[in-house]
Amino acid sequence: MRRLAQAAAVVTRLRLDELMSAWVGGRDSPMQIGLLCVFDAEPFRRADGLVDLAGVRAALALRASRVPGLHRRVVWTRPGEGRPFWAEDPAFAPPDLVEVTTLPPGTDLPSWAASRAATPLPPDRPLWRADVVGGLPGDRVAVLLVVSHVLADGAGGIALLGSLLDQDPAAAAPVVPPAPAAPLPSHRQLLRERLHEIADAARRRGRRGRRDRRGAGGPRAGVHGLTEIRAALAEFAGPEPVTSLPRQVGPGRRLGVVHVPLPELLRTGHALGVTVNDLVLAAVAAGLREYLTARDEGVPGPVLRASVPATTGHADRQVGRMLVVGLPVGEPDTARRLAVIHHATTQGKARLRAADADVTDLRLPVPVARPLLCWARRFGSRRLTLSVTDVTGPSAPLWLAGARLRAAAPIAPLSAGVPLTVAALSYAGEVVLTINASDSLTDLDLLTEATARGVAALRELAGVAAERPPAHAW
Structure with missing residues (x-):
């Protein structure tokens, strides 16, 4: 970061991993992650028996003001100004980013939330939005939190949720x-500022060149990123x-939703010697x-490709690595299907x-990096059927002004040409698995129920007794 000579602002340029999410999104497929939260409504019950939706909105807005990451917006620069950068939004007003709606009778809440999560966020405001949703059956109120992937990935979005909500029911914001x-x-x-950055970069290259001539330098800058791109594309050989x-x-x-008790899933994975992520892939x-x-x-024998994000090991970056796992949908045997998947994820x-690198190690000018990464994304999307992600959420309950968060359903974004995304999130002893699909996909209920039966088959294979998941008024 460098302080500008005549401004109090500090320019923090977007990293390549953040820019990628802005580049690869489309009009109908913005890179935005959603989290559908269902709370107990009783703490917000009014004297007339109705839920005080405005009170929920005020509680959310108050807590958003304490989360620094939610204050920022992206300033999209003009030619010659350098990469876009983060800045505190001069017009930041949390109530403007929290909307209130009442779900029409008969509307499916998860599917409404998935469609709403795909509504693009304004690029000139902080890259998040919350909807307070009333009209749910039972003693429930919902909140849909939508965050641009530029701001956070799945794990980062869960961290934001933890900062936004309370750790204790009696906590005061x-x-x-x-x-x-x-x-x-x-x-x-x-x-x-851009001229200063160019001069600094030239000095760093000069120092690096001198070290290389003395034999102390490492590989050329950017070679790791290019190697990782080539390795990832090699996994897409063949249509x-x-x-x-x-x-x-x-x-x-x-959006289809499957609830599974977390202890049941952990016992199943332990008995079979596989990870929770392997179990999710096998159930799908x-x-x-x-x-x-x-x-x-x-x-009879097709293998459908699934992309699976993998952590980079860098706390200051979003996920920049990806596994491509062949799902053996043609294999009728549950044990063999799981074994194939476990072998693929392990390898x-x-x-x-071994690579110890990801595509964000790419060191190329933006005018070169952008078309390269967008082409790689399009190339891969034509050779994928779905993406699957698994995020570990809070193990203890969260609260909003005394209202307990009962369930949280993740909504992963769709990419152009990839018809399905599956996301699994653990929270307070439960795993919620969601299947997000374009509304042109028919029989989503069949796919959701079949995936739930896939989880049951794995549990039976491991000899793990079923636990009844809690009921939720979705």
């Missing part, structure tokens, strides 16, 4: 006095099998097999550990 934001730098100031799953992604969404493979069979599609993780 601290009143944070608003601090005036510094004015945004002018075009002239940004040009001057993806053709199925009836739609490839066109429109603005509408449908079983669900897809049953779904395609029910649609009279022969599945893939070993490769990533």
Whole structure:
């Protein structure tokens, strides 16, 4: 970071991992993650028996003011000004980012939330939005939190949720006095800052070159990132099998939800010697097999590719690594299907550990990096059927002004040409697995129920007794 000569602002340029999410999103497939939260409504019950939705909105807005990451917006720069940068939003007003709506009778809450999460966020405001949703059956109120992937990935979004909510039911949200934001730098100031950055980069290259000539230098800058891109693309050799799953992604969404007690899933994984992520992939493979069979599609041996994000090991970056796992939907045996998946994930993780790099290690000018990464994304998307992600959430309950968070359902974004995203999130002893699909996909209920049966088959394979998951008024 460098302080500008004539402005109080500090320019923090977007990293490549943040820019990637802005580059690869589309009009109907913005890179935005959603989290559908269902709370007890009783603490917000009014004297007339109705839920005080405005009170929920005020409680959220008050807590948003204490989370620094929610104050920031991206300033999208002009030519010559350098990369876009983060800045405190001079017009930041949390109530403007929290909306209130009442769910129409008969509307499916998860699918409404998935469609709403795909509504693009304004680029000139802080990159998040919350919706307080009333009209739910039972003693419940919902909050949909939507965050741009530029701001946070899945794990980062859960960290934001932890900062936004309370750790204790009696906790009072601290009143944070608003601090005036510094004015945004002018075009002239940004040009001057860019010249300083170019000069600094030239000096660093000179020092690095001198070290290389003395034999103390490492590999050329950027070679690790290019190597990781080539390795990832090599896993997409050959076309993806053709199925009836739609490839066109429109603005509408449908969301299937599966609830599984976390202790049950952990015991199953321990008994079978696999990870929770392996179990999720195997359940999805079983669900897809049953779904395609029910649609009279022969599945004698196809393997459908799934992308699986993998952590980079760098706390200051978003996930920049990806496993490509072949899901053996043509395999009828549950044990063999799981074994194939476990072998693939084990080998893939070993490769990533050996590489010790990700695509964000790419060191190329933005005009070169952007088309390269966008092409790689399009190339991979044509050879994928779905993406699957698994995020560990809080193990203890969270609260909002005394209202307990009962359940949290993740909503992973769809990419253009990839018809399905599956996300699993653990929270307070439960795993919620969601299947997000374009609304052009028919029979999503069948796929959801088949995936739940896939979880049950794995539990039976391990000899783990079923626990009844709690009921939720979704």
